[in-house]
Amino acid sequence: MANTSFDAPLFLRKRHYIQELASLEDVFDFLDEWAEEQRDATYEVIEKACRMAAQGIFPLPAFRENLRRFLIKHRMLANIEEVPVVAKRQSDRNIGS
Template sequence: MEKSREFQPLAEKNTFSKFWASAFQVKEEAMTRDMFDRPLFVKKKHFIQEIGCLDDIFDFLEEWPEEKRGVAHDTMLRACRDAAVGKFPLDAVRDNFERFLRKNDMLASIEDIPFLSQGANDRNIGGA
């Protein structure tokens, strides 16, 4: 009887490990499924923010100032929620978010991103 008690926690540990391995796999698959083919870049006050997946758009919309929220914000949020459950195409969300950024003059072009617009040998910090 004593020996069976010693081995029981090991069995529980293996079950626990299998559960977490499965949970991480599901999360990884969901993250991959929600990634855009190509990211969007947002002009912020002091930096450029990369938007590469549906979660990034959710975060962006959550941070959007309440006084600026309106129909476009609500529509984007609804489209993101629908895309998260598979009711709306992810590429359509990306395209609509690009329009949202353009309308608000926040869409950054490749030239706005210093390390991507400069050559490989021209990466001086501070433009020196």
Template sequence: MRSENIQEISGLDDVFDFLDEWPASKRDVGYERILKAIRDAACKPSSASFARESFQDFLTHHGKLRSRLLEWCSSAC
């Protein structure tokens, strides 16, 4: 039986925590892009939609997404 750790992401702070915990050995160009998109969303609310979609794509690519994210930026930005 495989145990999985499920982490709820409910806002930008959670995304920053998640990315901060991402293994250094897996920090590639895709990681750097999503980190920049999330930083941009923290500074410019107009970037939030792009950042949310990019983060979902990042998680899907790495097999980490279990369900689509909720609208988190409206309260976080």
């Protein structure tokens, strides 16, 4: 599989947390968790497109855009302002200095 990372990750809103989708591997995991009774035609299309992107048949940027639309349709796309910012640790500080 070639480069499977997105230029910019997508964030989806789960029930109690925000999940980052930064690569096709993340999307495959997300799709595997999708409830079988909710797997409709749009799910089938996005799953097929994901497999085609992994094979290099479907352009990765186009797949990311289709995934973004899929998440919007299912009201799962998180607004970037909803994602908590993790404080950056200062690794250059020495203890005792």
